[in-house]
Amino acid sequence: MAAKLGLRTVVLAYLGVVLIGPLAFVFSSAFRDGVGPVWDAVSTPDAVSALKLTLLTAAIAVPANTVFGVLTALVLTRRRFPGRSLLGALVDLPLALSPVVVGLALVLVWGQNGWFGGWAIRHGISVIFSVPGIVLATIVVSLPFVTRELVPVLRELGVEQQEAAATLGANGFQTVWRITLPAVRHGLAYGVVLTTARVIGEYGAVAVVSGDIAGQSQTMTLYVQDRFQAFDLVGAYSAAVVLALISVATVAVLRLVNRRGNP
Amino acid sequence: MGIAAGYLSLVVLIPLAALAWQALGGGWGVFWAQVTTPEAVAALRLTVEVTTVAVLINGVMGTLIAWVLVRDRFPGRALIDVLLDLPFALPTIVAGLTLLSLYGADGPFGVNVAYTDTGITLALIFVTLPFSVRAVQPVLEALDRDMEDAAASLGAGQFTIARRIVLPNLIPAILSGIGLAFSRALGEFGAVVLIAGNLPFKTETAPVYIFGQIENDNPQGAAAVAVVLLVGSLVLLMAFGLLESWVSRHGR
Numbered sequence: 001m002a003a004k005l006g007l008r009t010v011v012l013a014y015l016g017v018v019l020i021g022p023l024a025f026v027f028s029s030a031f032r033d034g035v036g037p038v039w040d041a042v043s044t045p046d047a048v049s050a051l052k053l054t055l056l057t058a059a060i061a062v063p064a065n066t067v068f069g070v071l072t073a074l075v076l077t078r079r080r081f082p083g084r085s086l087l088g089a090l091v092d093l094p095l096a097l098s099p100v101v102v103g104l105a106l107v108l109v110w111g112q113n114g115w116f117g118g119w120a121i122r123h124g125i126s127v128i129f130s131v132p133g134i135v136l137a138t139i140v141v142s143l144p145f146v147t148r149e150l151v152p153v154l155r156e157l158g159v160e161q162q163e164a165a166a167t168l169g170a171n172g173f174q175t176v177w178r179i180t181l182p183a184v185r186h187g188l189a190y191g192v193v194l195t196t197a198r199v200i201g202e203y204g205a206v207a208v209v210s211g212d213i214a215g216q217s218q219t220m221t222l223y224v225q226d227r228f229q230a231f232d233l234v235g236a237y238s239a240a241v242v243l244a245l246i247s248v249a250t251v252a253v254l255r256l257v258n259r260r261g262n263p
Numbered sequence: 264m265g266i267a268a269g270y271l272s273l274v275v276l277i278p279l280a281a282l283a284w285q286a287l288g289g290g291w292g293v294f295w296a297q298v299t300t301p302e303a304v305a306a307l308r309l310t311v312e313v314t315t316v317a318v319l320i321n322g323v324m325g326t327l328i329a330w331v332l333v334r335d336r337f338p339g340r341a342l343i344d345v346l347l348d349l350p351f352a353l354p355t356i357v358a359g360l361t362l363l364s365l366y367g368a369d370g371p372f373g374v375n376v377a378y379t380d381t382g383i384t385l386a387l388i389f390v391t392l393p394f395s396v397r398a399v400q401p402v403l404e405a406l407d408r409d410m411e412d413a414a415a416s417l418g419a420g421q422f423t424i425a426r427r428i429v430l431p432n433l434i435p436a437i438l439s440g441i442g443l444a445f446s447r448a449l450g451e452f453g454a455v456v457l458i459a460g461n462l463p464f465k466t467e468t469a470p471v472y473i474f475g476q477i478e479n480d481n482p483q484g485a486a487a488v489a490v491v492l493l494v495g496s497l498v499l500l501m502a503f504g505l506l507e508s509w510v511s512r513h514g515r
Binding site: 003012029064068072075087093094096097099102105143203207224225228233236237240244247248 | 266267268270271274275276277278279281282284285324327328330331334335337343345346347348349350351352353354355356357360361362363364365366369370371385388389392421422446447449450451452453456457469470473474477482485486489492493496497500
């Protein structure tokens, strides 16, 4: 019993120092003078513009990666073809990449001297230092989540129901839409929430490609860094708290989905 | 399937090909010269050092946390279990800022970890905290208590049971958690950048170095170190995967 108590104390102290203490302190610092200053800090034009850009990015990147994730998971679990495990490894690859490396790789393709960058600029499309680059960077870093959540669920589900639907005359799209997706909706929801959290929170890859122009190409995470660097701690803490609240909501939703998924 | 392949090429394959070309297209000599500049070497060395320390601390503490979460019962345990997901969901820049608020220049304790190795290690500990816990937890939950009861009835003490019965069963999961945490910490940028500042040879980790080289318009140097980081991360993941399967086959 003494050993148990000792261990509990050690673990709680560790978590207090590295996780709970800092989180509690950043919240208490932000709300030291109530909600008013936080609200003022996150309703400045630059903050609002950053929030809008983050939401716009999420509105593009999340659906794109959801569709890709579902397609890839179906391909990985329902078809046999040479190079299948290579495809799986490639989808997981962004997890092993530093976000800065992702940003750099995109600059090398879409930057002024990049492979496609010159062509794009001649056609009036600017990717790097602009919104398309930000969207592309967040798409890369959040690519694996939907696929990774769906593959094990699809494996477990098997193909009997799909085959039954097919014998009854359903076409491929109908089968996926009406049979497969409803059966894996919890796994899908989990993957989508993880993707969204990563898209909203991405910093490194976006920092490389964005150009970081306040009011134009600054996402919420870049705005936090910008305020901190400008010694505007109230602004930095306030924006950070908004992002942290989104993360707390994410974790809560994941718990809920998980509980309903595995009774 | 064509759509998926096209999308994957556009967002992963072509950018990585461009990265490899930038790093290696000038020949092996150019690549080698770029990764062996004193600043690059210092950045890579620091990255390996702080990552190793952070990941090992979390390997030990994560296992203890998992044990407490599974085997201990106290009020607030469920809340802690939920809180442990936060480092995965929290934006990394917020994680860095959070740590600086308490342990930075203006913190209430008078300690200042800004611009120190300790600060960087702390940031890496924060972002990799859940990996070991979440790897060990399910294994510990599924572990049959009969073996431990048998050992206890034969007179083994708590410590002996933990060391001889429980720990060997957890080793593959611990290794798997450490491997994932390693790969994550090697490339970590957002949590580190505010704490590391911009001090070459002192607190510049490899991702911070890469970022600096991009800003200084040296894509060659950035790409070379990026390739080292990427290959290192993949090799580590593979090595830990192999080690894990070797241990689960021969460990008992």
